[in-house]
Amino acid sequence: MANLSGRTELQAHYDVVVVGAGLVGSTAALGLEKLGLSILLLDRAEICSGKATKVHSDVQRFDERSTAISHGSVEILSALDIWNAQNLHACPIHHVHVSEQGRLGTTRLGAQELGFDALGYVVPNTTFGRCLESKLLASEIDLLSGTQLIAANYQTLDQQAGFQLIVGSAERASPDNDATIDCKLLLAVDGAQSETCKLLGIDAHVKDYGQRGIVANVQTQLANQGCAFERFSKLGPLAMLPLKEHISALVWSVSIAQFEELNSLDDKAFCQQLEESFGDRLGAVEGCSERISFPLKLSLRNELYRNSFAVLGNAAHSLHPVAGQGFNLALRGVAVLLDSLKNAQHEQGHIGDTRYLSCLDAVHGPDQKRIVGLSDYLIDIFAEQSVVPPRMRQLGLVSLNAIPALKKEFAKQTMGLAGKKFSLGANQ
Ligand SMILES: Cc1cc2nc3c(=O)[nH]c(=O)nc-3n(C[C@H](O)[C@H](O)[C@H](O)COP(=O)(O)OP(=O)(O)OC[C@H]3O[C@@H](n4cnc5c(N)ncnc54)[C@H](O)[C@@H]3O)c2cc1C
Numbered sequence: 001m002a003n004l005s006g007r008t009e010l011q012a013h014y015d016v017v018v019v020g021a022g023l024v025g026s027t028a029a030l031g032l033e034k035l036g037l038s039i040l041l042l043d044r045a046e047i048c049s050g051k052a053t054k055v056h057s058d059v060q061r062f063d064e065r066s067t068a069i070s071h072g073s074v075e076i077l078s079a080l081d082i083w084n085a086q087n088l089h090a091c092p093i094h095h096v097h098v099s100e101q102g103r104l105g106t107t108r109l110g111a112q113e114l115g116f117d118a119l120g121y122v123v124p125n126t127t128f129g130r131c132l133e134s135k136l137l138a139s140e141i142d143l144l145s146g147t148q149l150i151a152a153n154y155q156t157l158d159q160q161a162g163f164q165l166i167v168g169s170a171e172r173a174s175p176d177n178d179a180t181i182d183c184k185l186l187l188a189v190d191g192a193q194s195e196t197c198k199l200l201g202i203d204a205h206v207k208d209y210g211q212r213g214i215v216a217n218v219q220t221q222l223a224n225q226g227c228a229f230e231r232f233s234k235l236g237p238l239a240m241l242p243l244k245e246h247i248s249a250l251v252w253s254v255s256i257a258q259f260e261e262l263n264s265l266d267d268k269a270f271c272q273q274l275e276e277s278f279g280d281r282l283g284a285v286e287g288c289s290e291r292i293s294f295p296l297k298l299s300l301r302n303e304l305y306r307n308s309f310a311v312l313g314n315a316a317h318s319l320h321p322v323a324g325q326g327f328n329l330a331l332r333g334v335a336v337l338l339d340s341l342k343n344a345q346h347e348q349g350h351i352g353d354t355r356y357l358s359c360l361d362a363v364h365g366p367d368q369k370r371i372v373g374l375s376d377y378l379i380d381i382f383a384e385q386s387v388v389p390p391r392m393r394q395l396g397l398v399s400l401n402a403i404p405a406l407k408k409e410f411a412k413q414t415m416g417l418a419g420k421k422f423s424l425g426a427n428q
Contacts, residue, residue, distance in 0.1 A: 018187045224282060
């Protein structure tokens with residue numbers, strides 16, 4: 001049945017077809033394989049090239065960003081045999097320091113005082129991507145690069161219920177080579193603009209923050225000593241995440257107007273402005289890598305599952321990076337789904353049955369609401385026109401620092417330890 005040119009290994013039937021091989025889609029595919037399911041993972045970009053790739057001007061699988069991975073996410077990635085701190089070039093976060101420009105109150109969280117080796121880790125997306133690629137190459141998962149979904153039709157035939165898909169070249173150079181594939185479960189993990197969701201007519205609620213996130217790696221005079229800084233600067237919230245001794249990953253969220261100004265600065269002037277906003281905790285900002293930027297929007301998918309269909313990752317929820325929780329939340333979504341599908345197998349049920357997929361609403365939904373709420377709360381209270389007066393914010397940071405129970409709760413929420421425990425792992 002399948003006839004995509006040069007892909008003779010393609011099967012006509014898969015248990016699961018995963019659309020989108022970003023950090024979340026690749027992780028989900030590897031987790032599903034551990035359940036013994038047959039999987040096709042497709043992406044419109046090149047999946048296993050050994051480097052970040054760009055096929056179309058707007059498609060880049062792994063960019064120069066870094067991701068702060070929470071303690072809870074490390075547990076999930078370890079259970080899926082993906083976590084290897086050394087291969088991932090993961091830098092441990094030993095402390096978190098939260099402050100506001102022009103105010104004295106600060107909050108400090110230390111891994112040791114909370115009884116952990118590290119509060120989390122910072123991993124460059126490119127090394128994370130490479131690690132996932134080598135796991136995918138060593139797996140039984142079928143990979144289709146430069147490919148997109150052309151059509152998806154749900155069909156009900158009792159135990160055979162699922163989707164009939166047409167997949168074809170992302171460049172649409174030769175539609176003759178399109179292939180037809182059946183699957184029991186279709187997973188949309190193709191990013192915030194999910195074409196798969198569009199094909200199925202599932203919209204998203206989008207809120208534009210009117211901001212851009214500036215990302216760069218910056219070199220500082222003093223070593224960061226594994227400290228992650230969250231600074232509510234006058235221009236907007238900025239995070240400096242430890243990558244190497246004197247290198248931190250900057251994520252700076254600023255208004256569009258401020259972005260235009262910052263973007264017009266050369267590297268030296270940009271570093272001076274950053275130093276002014278960040279303060280002198282790491283000494284002088286001595287240099288920065290190429291700066292990239294992203295529009296900042298909240299995008300929440302209206303439906304997370306249907307018969308034989310589920311949405312994960314940025315396709316389900318794309319968040320403001322202020323709390324660094326988008327990937328961590330997505331990974332918990334993957335874990336919730338894997339646990340439920342394992343249960344389906346145990347009960348000899350159909351993996352596309354909404355009885356099993358509804359966990360994405362029932363279990364993952366409240367987690368999503370909590371994290372979106374936390375991110376929006378941080379943006380709102382530290383905004384220029386905030387309803388919370390600066391003195392109250394200062395008091396908040398001081399109290400958080402001084403009250404151990406409050407500090408522990410805050411750490412639990414941001415370390416990904418607040419919710420459900422997962423029973424991931426291979427089927428026995
Ligand atoms: C500035 C910034 C900083 C961040 N920092 C953190 C952090 O510190 N911690 C954290 O937890 N999260 C962070 N996040 C969020 C995190 O980056 C995302 O949650 C995560 O990358 C989402 O991955 P994804 O695989 O779902 O989506 P994507 O990375 O968007 O991947 C989608 C994949 O689908 C493919 N695709 C797209 N369209 C199609 C199509 N039509 N057909 C086939 N394939 C397609 C793409 O090529 C891509 O490979 C940050 C986000 C930003 C913007």
